[in-house]
Amino acid sequence: MSGRxxxxxxxxxxxxxxxxxxxAYAPDPDDFLREVEQRTERRESSRVIPTFVRRAAALLPPVLLPLSLARTGAAATATAAKGGSWKFLPGVLAMPAVIAVMIFATFFVSLRAAVVRGEQRDEARSARHAVAQWWRRNMVLIIVVMLVVAFTVTITPTDGLLLIFGISMLGFVGIVNALAREGFATRRELGLRMSAFLFFLSPYSISAAMSSQDWMTTATGSGLLGLIAVISGAVVCSGLAVGFRDFGSKIRVGFAITAVVILGSMHTLGVQPLSKVMADRGYAIRFVEEWDELDGHARWEHFIGMVEQLRNDGQTPPQLDAAQARFHAYLDGLYASDTELNSLYATELELVGFLRDEDRQRFRSDYWERHGVAAETSIVSPRHALLNVSTHSRFEPYDDATRARVARRVLDGLRHEDIGHDPEKLLARAALLDLVGDADDHAALQTFAHRKLRELWSGYEGADRAAFFSSPDLIERDAAGTPIEQRLSFIWLSTTSQAVQLMARYGVPEGVDLHALDAYLTDMSLYYSYRRFDSNAALAAAAHSRLHALAEWTPRPEPNHPLLWWIYRQRLLIGGILLALFCVVVTARAPEATENPAAGTA
Amino acid sequence: MDLPRLVHRFRGPLIGFFAAQGADPREARELAQDALAEAFLARDRFRGDPDDLNAQGAWLRGIAKNLSRVSFRDRAKQPRELPFDEVVDSSDRDPAAVALMTERRSRVLLAIDELRPAWRAVLYMHYIEGSGLAEVGALIGLSDRAVEGRLRRARAELKRILESWEVQP
Structure with missing residues (x-):
């Protein structure tokens, strides 16, 4: 015991x-001092790790770092604590990716701690404990980073997020790389963690691929190719980690074959059937001629829309005899089973002339004939009125006074703004006026239709793509009321297709950019190749064809895109490949064994 | 910053600091060496008086805490390996005596483990090398008197635990 x-x-x-x-804890004082001196000499001569890298390492979660790296970061946190706080920035930049990975890591280690038994149990519980500690210790920073990410997402939903995560991922790998090059971790330690890092990121790659709007315009499915690149990187990192080079040739060949089989299966099962192909007019023609899933009443609207577009786009119309026969057989089946068909669906069939006289007799409305014809009220439900007027006038043609009265009621209905005048209802009113109105009536409806179409148009100055919405209230606008970038999807396809029909009839209103509309319909024409019939894609293809037949259509000049534009379009693929390559290079360059006595103890 | 002096002052308290958290002897010494080396390498950023014991202690405390944070991440709730292999060479001793000695040491260490962490720490930090209360206090941020009080309470509790075990059948 010391005399002190x-x-x-x-x-x-x-x-x-x-x-x-x-x-047992007491050291030999001379040996101890010598050890400390050797440590300082070794580190001073061979290792000059930038402060910002060491500070960044201090923020990284222990499960993602070899123990030696974590120790370096931990010591640096304290020694670098005074002044130069900006040097924490690289670590903070890496946080979004680290948080994303840690969400999965937390789930994984919790699951492992719950299921493993025996000797691994303590280790699994320790890992869970360490992960929980990391969340607690960095809670404030995590909340701040997440708030920043959330704020960015509100400004630029997809690209902002991708940019943040891209920088963040590269930042993380860069920090680990800088530490590894100083001999703080073995290739095995790094490879296993890089592999886990890439595997944990793969769900986000899928999410990014599926949420990207450009994904829809990329028939090759480059987002999923990026995912495959990420997983390939993980596989290679695993191979490097487990000493791939040291294995015998048989094992190496076996490993390579297994990797190829796994990735090939993914490509075959995941990319090829999931890749999207472009539906064209021929696809839409096939749809209307062969589609037989008539129980899906909701798709009738698409079917009717396609027929209307394909009949009027100036090209060879579809042969619909077989389709018509299928519908008749379907209706006969309904009659035989005494099942009623919603009159709105009957209206769809009447619009394309698929109803036979015996069908019309069934759908004639006694109420309309007793009260509707003579009524003076405005028509607020034009699609119901259309079926009634069409079936009634076919058997008992109206006199001129009745026609004029019904036409007036059709136009009076336009005064009711609260009922919502979407293109579908306006088309029904146009069809009604075909039956009972004259040119003046159509002119009045044209003026109204143009105003409505302008209100429903989501485009703005410089918009790449735009669609017609079903209500102006659904269009996001800035403070001045100008539409801003919208998240466009198939939801607006029916309305847009009907708007194209309306424009074919009444002309294109001022302010509607047909090229932006063309871009939206092109996006919507993509469908997964494993699907025989995709009604959205077929409808988009038909509307596309009709759009190109409009008198106002002028072909879009072939754009001369700069290289950066192509890089931007393939950013998911490029990002995935770069990240995977970066991880592989970092792992490959790490020493197989470290000379640092503090390293390799994980 | 004079490295030999820094090592001389804080070697024992630092080893005790890590030992109290479950490090085995070799690991506790290595961690103490890491902490001292790191403190010395980062001396340019040390803002206190190089001769001020408390300033040096505070400087080392930050490093030690962070090192222990990552070093013991895999050790949550694991039982301590009792460290007798290094000091008990059984080849030239009476096996019964060795067993008795091991038994006595085990009891003490297990009893220390029963103490609350703050008390356990001061016991290790003081007794491993007989370090001064000032050095111990500088490392954990307490005054000499506070360390002394904590030592007294730790010893009293340790004694009570050992006695309770000794009366058990």
Whole structure:
């Protein structure tokens, strides 16, 4: 015991027992000092790790770092704590990716701790404990980073997020790389963590691929190719980690074959059937001629829309005899089973002339004939009125006074703004006026239709793509009321297709950019190749064809895109490949064994 | 910053600091060496008086805490390996005596493990090398008197635990 003790009462029998029990911890003073000096000399001469890298390492979660790296970061946190706080920035930049990975890592280690038994149990519980500690320790920073990410997402939903995560991922790998190059981790340690990092990121790659709007315009499915690149990187990192180079040739060949089989299966099962192909007019023609899933009443609207577009686009119309026969057989089946068909669906069939006279007799409305014809009220439900007027006038043609009265009621209905005048209802009113109105009536409806179409148009100055919405209230606008970038999807396809029909009839209103509309319909024409019939894609293809037949259509000049534009379009693929390559290079360059005594103890 | 002096002052308290958290002897020494080397390498950023014991202690405390944070991440709730292999060479001793000695040391260490962490720490930090209360206090941010009080309470509790075990059948 040292002679430095200034409190003799602590050297009693108990003190002696304590000192004796802890004696194993006492070092030889000279050896200890020599060890410290060797450590300082070694680190000063061979390792000049930038402060910002060490500070960044201090923020990284222990499960993602070899113990030696974590120790370096931990020590640096304290020694670098005074001044230069900006040097924490690289670590903070890496946080979004780290948080994303840690969400999965937390789930994984929790699951592992719950299921493993035996010797691994303590290790699994320790990992869970370490992960929980990391969340607690960095809670404030995590909340701040997430708020920043959320704020960015509100400004630029997809690209902002991708940019943040891209920088973040490269930042993380860069930090680990910088530390590894200083000999703080073995290739095995790094490879296993890089592999886990890439595997944990793969769900986000899928999410990014599927949420990207450009994904829809990329028939090759480059987002999923990026995912495959990420997983390939993980596989290679695993191989490097487990000493791929040291294995015998048989094992190496086996490993390579297994990797190829796994990735090939993914490509075959995941990319090829999931890749999207472009539906064209021929696809839409096939749809209307062969589609037989008539129980899906909701798709009738698409079917009717396609027929209307394909009949009027100036090209060879579809042959619909077989389709018509299928519908008739379907209706006969309904009659035989005494099942009623919603009159709105009957209206769809009437619009394309698929109803036979016996069908019309069934759908004639006694109420309309008793009260509707003579009514003076405005028509607020034009699609119901259309079926009634069409079936009634076919058997009992109206006189001129009745026709004029019904036409007036059709136009009076336009005054009711609260009922919502979407293109579908306007088309029904146009069809009604075909039956009972004259050119003046159509002119009045044309003026109204143009105003409505302008209100429903989501485009703005410089918009790449735009669609017609079913209500102006659904269009996002800035403070001045100008539409801003919208998230466009198939939801607006029916309305847009009907708007194209309306424009074919009444002309294109001022302010509607047909090229932006063309781009939206092109996006919507993509469908997964494993699907025989995709009604959205077929409808988009038909509307596309009709759009190109409009008198106002002028072909879009072939754009001369700069290289950056192509890079931007393939950013998911490029990002995935770069990240995977970066991880592989970092792993490959790490030493197989480290000379640093503090390293390799994970 | 004078490295030998820094090592001389804080070697024992630092080893005790890590030992109290479950490090085995070799690991506790290595961690203490890491902490001292790191403190010395980062001396340019040390803003305190190089001769001020408390400033040096605070400087080392930050490093030690962070090192322990990552070093013991895999050790949550694992039982301590009792460190007798290094000091008990059983080849030239009476096996019965060795067993008795091991038994006595085990009891003490297990009893220390029963103490609350703050008390356990001061016991290790003080008794491993008989380090001064000032050095111990500088490392954990307490005054000499506070360390002394904590030591007294730790010893009293340790004694009570050992006695309770000794009366058990």
């Amino acid at each position: 003790r200034e409190h003799p009462e602590f050297d009693d029998e108990l003190g002696v027992r304590i000192a004796d029990a802890t004696e």
